[in-house]
Amino acid sequence: MSTIAWIDVALRGARPQAMGALLRHFRDLDLAEEAFQEACLRALKSWPKNGPPRDTVGWLVLVGRNAALDGVRRRKREHALPGEEALSDLSDAEGPLAEQIDDADYRDDLLRLLFMCCHPELPATQQIALALRIVCGLTVSEIARAFLVTEVAMEQRITRAKKIVAAERIPFETPSAPERAERLPAVAAVLYLLFNEGYSATGGSALVRVPLCDEAIRLARLLLRLFPGEPEMLGLTALMLLQSSRSKARLDAQGAIVLLEDQDRGLWDRDRIAEALAVLDKALRHARPGPYQVQAAIAALHARAPRFEDTDWAEIEQLYAALERLQPSPVVSLNRAVAVGKLRGPTAALAMVDALAKDLPGYFYFFGVRGALLTDLGRPDEAREAFDRALALAKSPAEAAHIRLQIDRLTRKKESAP
Amino acid sequence: MLYAILCYDREDVVESWTPEQDGAVIAQLDVVTDRLAREGRLGPVVRLMPTTTATTLRKGQETIVLDGPFAETKEQLLGFFIVECASLEQAIATAKDLGQASSTSGSYEIRPLRLLRPEAPRP
Numbered sequence: 001m002s003t004i005a006w007i008d009v010a011l012r013g014a015r016p017q018a019m020g021a022l023l024r025h026f027r028d029l030d031l032a033e034e035a036f037q038e039a040c041l042r043a044l045k046s047w048p049k050n051g052p053p054r055d056t057v058g059w060l061v062l063v064g065r066n067a068a069l070d071g072v073r074r075r076k077r078e079h080a081l082p083g084e085e086a087l088s089d090l091s092d093a094e095g096p097l098a099e100q101i102d103d104a105d106y107r108d109d110l111l112r113l114l115f116m117c118c119h120p121e122l123p124a125t126q127q128i129a130l131a132l133r134i135v136c137g138l139t140v141s142e143i144a145r146a147f148l149v150t151e152v153a154m155e156q157r158i159t160r161a162k163k164i165v166a167a168e169r170i171p172f173e174t175p176s177a178p179e180r181a182e183r184l185p186a187v188a189a190v191l192y193l194l195f196n197e198g199y200s201a202t203g204g205s206a207l208v209r210v211p212l213c214d215e216a217i218r219l220a221r222l223l224l225r226l227f228p229g230e231p232e233m234l235g236l237t238a239l240m241l242l243q244s245s246r247s248k249a250r251l252d253a254q255g256a257i258v259l260l261e262d263q264d265r266g267l268w269d270r271d272r273i274a275e276a277l278a279v280l281d282k283a284l285r286h287a288r289p290g291p292y293q294v295q296a297a298i299a300a301l302h303a304r305a306p307r308f309e310d311t312d313w314a315e316i317e318q319l320y321a322a323l324e325r326l327q328p329s330p331v332v333s334l335n336r337a338v339a340v341g342k343l344r345g346p347t348a349a350l351a352m353v354d355a356l357a358k359d360l361p362g363y364f365y366f367f368g369v370r371g372a373l374l375t376d377l378g379r380p381d382e383a384r385e386a387f388d389r390a391l392a393l394a395k396s397p398a399e400a401a402h403i404r405l406q407i408d409r410l411t412r413k414k415e416s417a418p
Numbered sequence: 419m420l421y422a423i424l425c426y427d428r429e430d431v432v433e434s435w436t437p438e439q440d441g442a443v444i445a446q447l448d449v450v451t452d453r454l455a456r457e458g459r460l461g462p463v464v465r466l467m468p469t470t471t472a473t474t475l476r477k478g479q480e481t482i483v484l485d486g487p488f489a490e491t492k493e494q495l496l497g498f499f500i501v502e503c504a505s506l507e508q509a510i511a512t513a514k515d516l517g518q519a520s521s522t523s524g525s526y527e528i529r530p531l532r533l534l535r536p537e538a539p540r541p
Binding site for chain 2 (some may be wrong): 012052054229279
């Protein structure tokens with residue numbers, strides 16, 4: 001790999017924390033981004049000659065501050081400037097600065113940066129786009145490709161999102177414990193949104209979307225290192241690792257969805273599963289259950305089953321029941337019904353599913369599940385009706401292809417019947 | 419003498435490698451470890467899971483179990499090689515060879531070791 005590629009990776013790795021520190025320093029997103037950009041340019045010039053610095057983040061923050069301050073002075077902007085003594089001599093100052101920004105600062109800086117992206121006025125997709133642009137440093141064209149919009153449209157969206165965020169007065173002081181406790185779940189939610197955007201097959205090719213999942217996991221690990229004892233952060237990290245461990249098995253060569261029961265478990269990423277199980281174990285020790293931990297525990301039961309037939313449905317059903325209590329939603333109830341179907345048969349499951357009809361009128365999976373249960377019950381005409389509804393609600397070619405497959409099976413069964 | 423070559427590097431950087439970049443590093447390391455194995459000098463090669471999987475037990479009058487690695491450092495212990503080396507010079511040369519695999523800024527700590535239970539089977 002070339003030197004430039006290595007530097008690029010180092011810059012990517014340092015970006016979230018460096019941007020967080022620069023934002024606290026400048027209290028302005030555009031200035032912070034400009035400073036980081038300039039620091040990256042200088043890194044590309046200096047590192048091939050001098051080698052990468054030991055404290056990449058500290059180096060970028062210091063150089064970024066220096067460079068942007070020059071620019072600020074030139075434009076005579078009215079901003080509170082920091083003490084100059086820390087900035088006078090780069091080579092001497094690198095050491096002390098690294099000490100100045102300790103992990104406690106980085107922790108709150110990163111949390112603040114991510115928290116800004118979860119602004120309640122922003123729709124979910126813009127929260128994700130903003131996080132990808134600012135925190136992860138993906139280019140506008142990369143983000144546009146992942147969301148299947150033009151670069152111009154994405155540029156406008158991000159600019160608009162930045163304006164909304166800038167209008168909000170986010171405090172730059174060290175947050176209090178309650179503030180921190182309030183920020184962490186919001187940040188966890190945006191990470192999970194980011195992950196699901198990459199994981200769901202609603203658009204774009206796997207090639208452009210898998211990196212979104214990897215970015216979400218990277219940020220989750222980073223946050224977890226800064227908040228090591230948060231059970232729900234542990235749970236979320238485990239959940240994302242477990243779901244992503246199946247990414248190679250869940251689409252076939254034609255891009256159609258492969259159901260869990262049909263997946264080649266040999267394609268599951270065992271390293272990710274092992275890491276997830278270790279992280280989940282740590283979470284459970286705290287005995288403070290939450291929705292991410294329960295969902296991770298469900299995913300872990302699937303990961304532990306060598307074959308689909310070995311799945312512990314009784315345990316899964318109980319976990320979904322726990323999730324219903326923690327976070328009631330018809331989608332959770334639908335999943336519980338699927339588990340009940342495996343455990344006690346399609347009749348019991350169908351009764352539960354039908355009770356959800358009015359809550360999930362436009363939900364693709366509702367009709368998919370209903371169709372599958374009716375097929376199992378030998379009621380092909382009603383099954384066909386449900387699959388047709390699902391087909392109309394499919395949001396991607398993969399979803400549509402999956403339902404067509406079910407309809408084909410149904411038709412074949414009918415033809416082969418005496 | 420047996421040496422442990424302990425690899426310290428920035429975890430946030432290593433985690434930013436793409437699977438291809440990660441694979442390229444491992445392939446480079448394999449070139450060196452294959453040679454060491456042929457020379458009969460290679461012991462266990464260990465890649466530690468991320469520090470997010472770590473738990474620390476603090477001994478004392480009352481033991482405390484903490485989430486996270488033992489020490490919060492800028493560079494983390496990511497793995498190690500156990501290698502038979504005739505001298506410190508050879509151990510340093512081996513670590514240099516391993517270091518060629520990636521051009522990150524990490525460090526190798528070279529520590530001679532003794533096996534207390536050489537007969538203990540691997541789990």
